Amino acid sequence: MVAVALSREAAVWAALAELSDPEIPAISLVDLGVIGGVAFAERPDGAERLTVELMPTFVGCPAIEVMREQITERLGALELADEVVVHLSFAEPWTSDRITPAGREALRSSGFAPPVTIGSGSVFSGELLTALPIATCPYCASRNTTLENPFGPTLCRAIYHCADCRQPFEAFKPV
Amino acid sequence: MSTLDATTRDALAELLLAMADDEFVLGFWDSEWTGIAPILEEDVAMSSVSQDEIGHARALYELLAEVTGGDADRIAFGRPPEGYRHAALMNHARSDWAFTIARRFLYEHADAVRLESLAASSYQPLADLAVKMRREETYHILHFDLWLKRLSEGGDESHARLAAGIERLWPDAQTVFAPLAGEGRLVDARILPDTLEVMRARWLERIGPRLEAAHLPVPTTPGSPGADGRTQRTDEFAWLHAEFTMVARSEEGATW
Numbered sequence: 001m002v003a004v005a006l007s008r009e010a011a012v013w014a015a016l017a018e019l020s021d022p023e024i025p026a027i028s029l030v031d032l033g034v035i036g037g038v039a040f041a042e043r044p045d046g047a048e049r050l051t052v053e054l055m056p057t058f059v060g061c062p063a064i065e066v067m068r069e070q071i072t073e074r075l076g077a078l079e080l081a082d083e084v085v086v087h088l089s090f091a092e093p094w095t096s097d098r099i100t101p102a103g104r105e106a107l108r109s110s111g112f113a114p115p116v117t118i119g120s121g122s123v124f125s126g127e128l129l130t131a132l133p134i135a136t137c138p139y140c141a142s143r144n145t146t147l148e149n150p151f152g153p154t155l156c157r158a159i160y161h162c163a164d165c166r167q168p169f170e171a172f173k174p175v
Numbered sequence: 176m177s178t179l180d181a182t183t184r185d186a187l188a189e190l191l192l193a194m195a196d197d198e199f200v201l202g203f204w205d206s207e208w209t210g211i212a213p214i215l216e217e218d219v220a221m222s223s224v225s226q227d228e229i230g231h232a233r234a235l236y237e238l239l240a241e242v243t244g245g246d247a248d249r250i251a252f253g254r255p256p257e258g259y260r261h262a263a264l265m266n267h268a269r270s271d272w273a274f275t276i277a278r279r280f281l282y283e284h285a286d287a288v289r290l291e292s293l294a295a296s297s298y299q300p301l302a303d304l305a306v307k308m309r310r311e312e313t314y315h316i317l318h319f320d321l322w323l324k325r326l327s328e329g330g331d332e333s334h335a336r337l338a339a340g341i342e343r344l345w346p347d348a349q350t351v352f353a354p355l356a357g358e359g360r361l362v363d364a365r366i367l368p369d370t371l372e373v374m375r376a377r378w379l380e381r382i383g384p385r386l387e388a389a390h391l392p393v394p395t396t397p398g399s400p401g402a403d404g405r406t407q408r409t410d411e412f413a414w415l416h417a418e419f420t421m422v423a424r425s426e427e428g429a430t431w
Contacts, residue, residue: 059308060230090234090303093310132317149216150314151223155230159219175310 008080012038012050015078019070022063023154024172026110029067032057033098036089040081050081055094058155058175064088096174108138113160113171135171137162145169179242183364186357187298188243189260190367192250193355193405194289195235196261199251200412201282202228203419204269213272224279224315231308238300252423256408256416263347266409270340273326273333277340279319281348281382287316288378289351297365320385327389338391345394349375353404372399 016038017030029035036053043049052071056064068086075084096115099107104114113135135145135158142164149159150173157170179187206225212218236247264282269275290312293305326333352375361367369377386393 058227058230058311059234059304060227062226062230090300090307093303093307095310149219150318151216151220153219155223155226155311159216173314175314 008040009038011078011080012052012075015074016052016071019067019074022066022070023156024107024110024112026112027099027103027106029071031100031103031106033100033103034067034094036092043083047082049083049085050075051085051087053089054086055089055092055098057094057096059090061155096172099172107172111138111169112157113138113169115172115174118174132158132174135160135169137165137167138169139167140165182357183360183366184242186355186360187301187366188239189355189357190361191235191239191242191301193260193262195232195239195251196259197265197282197286197351198228198235199232200259200261200265200415201278202226202232203415204265204267205275205279207269208275220318224318227311227315231311234304234308238304241300248423252420256413257406259408259412259416260405262350262353263404263407264344264351266347266407266412267344268411268415271336273336274340274343276319276322276326277337277344278348279315280323280385281341281344282351283312283315283319284382284385285348285351285374285378287312288374288381292367292369292374295368297368301366323385323389323391327391334390337389341386341391342394346397347404349397349400350404351375352378353400354402355405356402375399 013030013035016035017028019029021027021029021032034055034057036055038053039051041049041051052075054064054067054071068088071086072084095118097117099114107114116134132150133147134143135147136143137145137160140162142162144163145160146163147158148161148168152159152170152173156173156175158173159168160171161168202225205221205228208221209218209225212221232251233247236250239245239250240247264278267274267278287309290305290309294302294309296302296305323337326337328334352371354371355361358367358371362370383393
């Protein structure tokens with residue numbers, strides 16, 4: 001029984017790893033770190049429910065509903081449970097440190113500087129002041145870069161400029 | 176939540192509505208800068224900040240809908256202007272850039288004090304949301320502190336406009352901390368870990384040195400805001416309300 005349960009969960013994780021972030025398609029939802037957990041449970045009526053915990057990168061991220069639909073559709077097609085529920089969770093805040101090493105590489109190879117690691121301490125502003133100006137150019141790996149705008153085309157992105165290869169580039173914001 | 180008695184639930188609903196309306200209305204006002212901000216970078220920044228605020232409002236309306244059994248979209252768009260409970264600070268049209276910066280500076284620090292307190296709320300869903308929102312709001316604080324400095328050092332005209340904005344908004348800025356009818360109950364239940372008056376004192380301590388450093392007057396009056404701080408509505412707000420409810424009113428009850 002245990003082996004069966006494990007393989008079902010593994011199948012869910014594998015399916016989620018094939019879903020891309022709607023705003024940055026190079027990175028999967030799993031590598032983005034927005035999947036908090038998956039669980040099978042019996043409903044009061046005896047049917048089985050698969051719950052996926054989704055941790056939004058930003059509270060106001062407009063891609064959340066797209067992610068929810070993608071997850072429901074993809075996991076529903078696996079027919080592992082009678083119902084698939086996506087539960088938005090803030091119980092543990094998503095932080096940019098949740099992006100996996102593979103996810104950071106996927107960001108870099110598609111032209112986004114991955115966020116600097118910031119730790120998840122409660123005092124955030126001091127950390128941010130030192131972390132924000134640092135970004136490594138995803139094109140030439142130079143650290144000779146400047147922050148142009150802490151706000152970018154989506155809530156999770158900031159705009160930088162590389163003084164060496166003279167390219168503007170975007171970075172995933174540390175948050 | 177089933178563990179809350181009716182009085183406490185009503186008080187919590189009042190708090191959530193006040194916070195959600197603050198974020199919602201300010202988000203709409205400042206989204207008007209999209210395309211016409213003084214510089215291109217600021218078009219992008221103000222659009223992003225406004226999107227944050229409307230996103231925070233949505234999360235708070237959804238929390239409120241869970242508490243009261245209502246529908247978040249209906250709460251957001253289905254009330255007449257007099258049904259909104261944002262602070263009087265958000266009654267004003269955006270005016271010029273210095274006025275907008277003055278309001279953002281006053282509000283962002285007030286919001287930060289409020290979120291820091293609520294991160295310790297005994298109502299866990301609100302505490303969780305406050306922790307998450309604080310991380311995002313940190314960017315707003317840095318941004319508008321910088322703009323306050325920039326305009327105060329930008330020359331006589333920008334300094335004068337900024338000073339005029341602070342002076343005009345000062346009384347209404349206090350109303351972010353206007354007493355709520357159910358405040359005592361919320362404090363007793365530790366849903367609100369600090370009284371709003373304690374928070375207002377913290378806010379004043381935080382903004383005073385920043386205003387002084389920017390050579391801006393720190394007004395001393397008025398003192399504590401009255402109980403009507405969140406119920407007075409203006410013609411300017413009525414205009415904005417007509418704008419942001421336009422789509423919802425065009426086909427009532429439609430599913431988008």
